[in-house]
Amino acid sequence: MKIYWRHIPQANNSYAALSAACEVHGYNLEAAEGPCPDVTCYSINSIDERLYRDEIAGADCITVVGGPHASACYREVARYADYVVVGEGEYTLPALLFAIEEGRDPPPGVATAAGYTPARHTVLLDGHPPFSAVKGFIEITRGCPFSCGYCQTPRLFGRCMRHRSVDEISRYAARFRDIRFVTPNALAYGSDGVHIRLDRVERLLRSLDGRVYFGTFPGEVRPECISQQALDLIVETCANTRLHFGAQSGSDRVLRLLHRGHTVEDVVRAVDLCRDNGLVPVVDFIFGLPFESDDDQRATLDLVRMVTRAGRAHIHYFMPLPGTPLKQSRPRPLLPETEKILGKLALDGRITGSWMDHEIRFFRRTPHL
Incomplete structure (x- = not known):
């Protein structure tokens, strides 16, 4: 066959x-x-x-x-x-x-x-190779304990994080000169995703030979996980000069409704830490969320402008995805001032993504799982 x-x-x-x-x-x-x-x-x-x-x-x-x-x-x-x-x-x-x-x-x-008939099993990552003849990024963690309203990850893979062992990651990483990972939160490696275990992250990073890119797409981090200790480790052991994480909104009210599990202050602190440690922050935002007010959208725009003074922003327009709590929601239109400012930032090379066409946004991104 x-x-x-x-x-x-x-x-x-x-x-x-x-x-x-x-x-x-x-x-x-x-x-x-x-x-x-x-x-x-x-x-x-x-x-x-x-x-x-x-x-x-x-x-x-x-x-x-x-x-x-x-x-x-x-x-x-x-x-x-x-x-x-x-x-x-x-x-x-x-x-x-x-x-x-x-x-x-x-x-x-x-x-x-x-x-x-639903499956009666859960995949253990060490039980299956991340790739073989066809090479791909190494998936080090699957699942997410958070329940962001727009995200399919916890609905597809569950809220309990499962990790590939350091030995298995090292064995497959040896086949690459540049090593990149798939994970919902790179800094959550070895933990439950809420209580970070940097000792386990350190063990992983120190086991690898080659140029390691950690906390960059497709293995970003979460803003509240970014600390001076974490950045010391990344700067010492990794090759990346950028750190990619999601803010999604500049409104704490919207973040609570999304069940994001972090605050705007966490994002600001993460941006400042990246800047102070010589890393360029690359921050994701979502505009047009269904419960976003005009003031919420303006607050997100203000945060985008703050981020782009120190780094880059990647902009998305909300798309309701099947299987998520917001699957029945409709995107909220962008304010004229939002479109104008985002357009200027894009022309200046300070933001990427698309806030008008989902396909442009998607097809410029790296492969989905």
Whole structure:
């Protein structure tokens, strides 16, 4: 049985991880630019889903679809795909391929038009290689204890953080000259995500040989985790000259409604610490949140301007994602003054991203998981 992976640039890291997981079971996932017999696998999100829906529906082969959108909207996707892998795929996808080959019913964790039985397992990162023949970033942590209203991560991977061991990370990192990680919060490595364990972060960083980029996309940090001790460690052991973290709003009221778990003061303190330690802060913001007032939006704009005096900002326009608490919400329009100031900051090279077109914002980013 021939198995193909539909090449979608934004899903390259998923390809690396799932190709490695399938390889252990004797299945080779060959990259393809379209559906191919016998089986073609897809990983889609809520922005690119519309680009591939008709292709999947009309494919002259067995189609297997996973990814953030498929996991959140598995009933919808099962109407045009043969099989939908819901949630983590390292165990489920090889089990499904075996079932297809043997002519059996799909395993738990796979939805079809006939129904869905939830998976009864949790993936342990050390039980599956981060990549094999197809290289990808090394995922060191999965899950997030926070419950930000716009974010799919805790809904896909749970709120309990799971970590890959230092020995396993070091073994795979040895294959790179430049070492980068996938994690929802790099400084939370080895911890529960709330009570930071810098001793474990230090053990990881000191175990690595090569140029280590830690706390940069796709493995950012959270602002309240940034301390002088953490920055001393990063400056001493890592190659990056930037630190990437999310502020999302300049309003404490909005941050509380989002359940972000930090304050505006945490962001200001993190920016100042980065500047004092020679690191450029790169800070994410979301405009157009559904419960954002005019004053809240102006406060976020003020914080963006403050950040860009010392570093860079990456701007998003709110998009309600399926499976999140804000999935039914509508984005709030931007104030004319917001559009004007963001446009000027962009022309000056002080901000990146898109606050008008989700696809521009998304397709300039690094692959999703």
